[in-house]
Amino acid sequence: MFERFSAAAREVVTGAQQEARALGHERIGTEHLVLAALRHPRQPGTTTLRGLGVTAEACRTAVAAVVTGRDAALDAEDARALRSLGVDLEAVRGRAEEAFGPGALDSPQTPAPAPSTRRRTPFGRRRGTGSGPATLPRHLPFTAGAKKALELSLRECLARKDRRIGVEHLVLGLLRCADRTSLALFERLGVDPAAAHARVLDELRHTA
Template identity: 35%
Template sequence: MFERFTEESRAVVLGAVERAAAAGAEKVDDGHLLLALLDQLDHGVGERAAFVLTALGAADRRASIEGALADARRRGGLSQAETEALAGLGIDLEEIVARVEEVHGAGVLAGAGAGGAGDAGRSARKGRRNRLGRLPFTRDAKEVLAKSLRIAVARRDRVIAGHHILLALTVRPGVVAEVLADHGVTYGELERVLFAGAT
């Protein structure tokens, strides 16, 4: 499948690996793919993805998007909707996270604790590579890449570009789609801007 990726989308995938490695993550997830797409705004590549992110105002709210992803990681990957559902049951997730971090270190639920008794084990696992020397991808990230292929095929595009990855990120339920929607980037809005006037 990777041979169908444009230079732009390959840069996104490689950028996601770099983002995950820099964060000390054990695997590359869909959040890393989004962050890598946002990073492409700085490199002048990803013309269509950059265009639509800019047109929808997400480029200007990049820090907010990154902060929302970081907050979700801190909550152990739970979306804001899941957090609110737990609150409706009388469960204060923020209090639980604070107590866990008090014992095990800040960021422990995100897999990037700083300080605390559990750091030795995390350090040994930090940045674990597969047998080819690469960080593995989570199931979510693999599903996003597979969905980007299906979107490209459905649109009769011969290659997978950055905007296909962005479209796939908006349709897969979870934190990334929620964060994008909260910042005005939905599948419908992406289609409207990307394919306006297309027959």
């Protein structure tokens, strides 16, 4: 499916991996795709989000509030369910950090690799004195929600009879994705996904 993506849409997908790495997350979720889409403020779909007041800064703040740890997301429904059982998540986290230090409940950090003595070739690959393979960064897997959003972007493209999957289709797919992280993220951003989806389509019709 990736070959059907426009150049800008490909940059969003690869940028999502960069966003996940920068945040120290071990999987690429819908939140990282949204952050990567916001890197392209003039692309259709992203312009709609920005018109709704969604900025990269606001999105990062919302992601920090929604995502706890490295790859676990808790939305308001999760928190209510825990409280109904007499569990105050923030109190538990606070006590754990008092006893064991900040981030005590986060997933363990992956040890950083030892500095490489290999030097880079003009093409970015590392070359050393030995015959071993160059060390490449591990590809981060997509969450089920992110995979669903990409699938929905293809459906949006087909529904509009467009030839390529663009950033607008990715945004439409993200707005239709009903995973907990997406719903919690858009709620934090004050965005109604259904209304925003309709607005993107309306703006696309007016610019066609």
